[in-house]
Amino acid sequence: MSEFEVSRRRFLGASAAAGGLATASGMARGATAQSGAPPIRTPEMIDVTLEVNGRHHALTIEPRTTLLDALREELRLTGTKKGCDQGSCGACTVHVDGRRVNACLTLAARCQGKAVTTIEGLAKDDELHPIQAAFLARDGLQCGYCTPGQIMSAAALIEEGRAVSDPAIREWMSGNICRCGAYPHILAAIKDVAGSGSGG
């Protein structure tokens, strides 16, 4: 699995470079505008600074830009997934000021001054967050599309102290849907971490 991760990251880095876009290091598209076409500024656009995974990004965006679109399209942080785009599936779950939220129902401009954490910011350097490691160990995914949202939600759930029983975990993970049906393994992964007390 780790080899796959490495090769996937290399692939993404290479395709980003070939496209003349910002790299996976998280530079905002606006900040690298000199290397490509200047961004089109419409009258509605506003300047905002987003703090994502501890780094500040100056962006010029339309007020209607959701946090999800800002992360994916402006910051190229594509780990956060767009599923339903209606708050129903949880694939876009991120943490804003430590709380799990649906990035698709959050306006990016309203996140100024708040700390956003995405799946890319969960690991500490090269060390996976315990819930990331548990998802690997328990095979808590099939296609993987819902996985970043599942992991962000699970990390918050453990932090909230909700992982007290199987029914409690299922209920408090109800905002994250997995169409492959990996729920039993997701549950096992959460129990591994909650039970070991290494949820932080």
Add this chain to the structure above:
Amino acid sequence: MENFTLAMPATIEAVLAAGQQADAKFIAGGTDLLQLMKDHVERPKHLVDLEGLPLDTFSIDADGARIGALVRMSDLADDPTLRRQYPVVTEALLASASPQVRNMATIGGNLLQRTRCGYFRDVGFPACNKRQPGSGCGAILGLNRLHAVLGGSDFCVATHASDLAVALAALDATIEVQGGNGARAVPINEFYLLPANTPQRETVLAPGEIITAVLVPPPGSGERSHYLKLRDRASFEFALVSAAVVVAVEDGRIRRARVAMGGVGTKPWRLPAVEAALAGTAVTQEALTSAAAHAAEGARPLNENGFKVPLMQRALARALLNVTA
């Protein structure tokens, strides 16, 4: 989603002034409004952000509860005093939406969420009197399994979607609102309007008015409360039928009962006939079931939602058994 300007005023005066602009909408948690804007049901030209207002605190004690309109659903649901004093509210909140949505959505916004009627939420359907007054109602002769059996009109049969509002209706809460003409307080059971021939008007809020707080009177002595929600799946789903019950039992008999139901009415539905039948009743399964049968009085089921009539009677009987157990 169409574009708009976004204003973030820091005072209520500035918020109310900004709200006077044509095509302006207030945004709090945004969880319902952004869905509607993405689907082009709502197309505001200006959004006025309420988040700068100091309405995000609450207090709950023996004198009752005062809940700021911008309190997040999750913060209120986590409060131990709320659970002790008003379990019906805690249970209604925790049965609502998902943990992520509850972390975002506010109390005031929850009370003002729009119906889940598919004809209202999908602009591909030409007929919806609530979305486009005068265009007709697609649901009355269409897909109406989820629609109201109480309070409907020839213009609209959409249910109100809030669980919290049902709990607050049973508790006789008061809604504080503020607008250009000052502040006023409205009992929740007068706050929501029946659709009649103007289903686009859902509450007594005037244009430019906002909810600032919800007040809940102190519980009566010996009162217990409970919220039961039945839905198509175990979690993260709107109610088919729900029941909020607030009951005081004395010497094995019901001294006073307050009952409201959700998922069945075009607004949070208080049931005075059931309450009258419950007063003085012995706490037995037969007596509670018999009183709960009054819930369906006046029900007018549509083609697909006849099941709601027995379901609401049984759900209410079960809620009453639970709360008096």
